[in-house]
Amino acid sequence: MQFDAMDRKILLELQQDAGRSLDEIARAVGSSKTPVWTRIRKLREAGVIGPQVVIADPEKLGFEACFFVLIRTSEHEADWQRRFLSALRDRPEVMEAHRLAGEIDYILKVRVKNARAYDVFYQALISEVKVHNVTALLSMEEIKNTTALPL
Structure with missing residues (x-):
C-alpha cells in the first residue's frame, strides 16, 4: 500500500487518540469525513491499523x-x-x-x-x-x- 501525506496525517491523529470522532479527525487533518473514513478503512484492510484498545494507567490500577x-x-x-x-x-x-x-x-x-x-x-x-x-x-x-x- 502506498502512503501519502494525508494518510500520515490521519495515522498521526489516530495514534494520539483513536477515540475521537471522525469529524474531529477530519477537521484536524484538513479534510471531510467521508474521505477520511475511506482512508481509515483502507488502512485497516491493509493491516496498517490493528485493533483499537484502551491504554489503562498501570499505577492507578495498583501495578506500581x-x-x-x-x-x-x-x-x-x-x-x-x-x-x-x-x-x-x-x-x-x-x-x-x-x-x-x-x-x-x-x-x-x-x-x-x-x-x-x-x-x-x-x-x-x-x-x-x-x-x-x-x-x-x-x-x-x-x-x-x-x-x-x-x-
Missing part, C-alpha cells in the same frame, strides 16, 4: 512496579523455546517480550503490584522452564512511553 527482566539461556532447542514462549504468553504480567541478539537472549517488560508480586512471577516462570541466568531491573521512573510511530 515495572521490571525489565534480562534472560540468558543455555537452552536453544525447539521444544524449550516452544515451552518458554508459551509460558510468556500465558503470563499476564509480561507486557512485552523480545528475543535479542547479543549476550542477553530475551528481555521482558513485566508489570506487577510490588517486588513480592515480581518474586511470585519469577518463581512461577523458573518452575516452568529452565533458564541459565535472570537479571531483574526495577524501573525507578518512566521517562517516556508511547505507542506512536514517528511518521
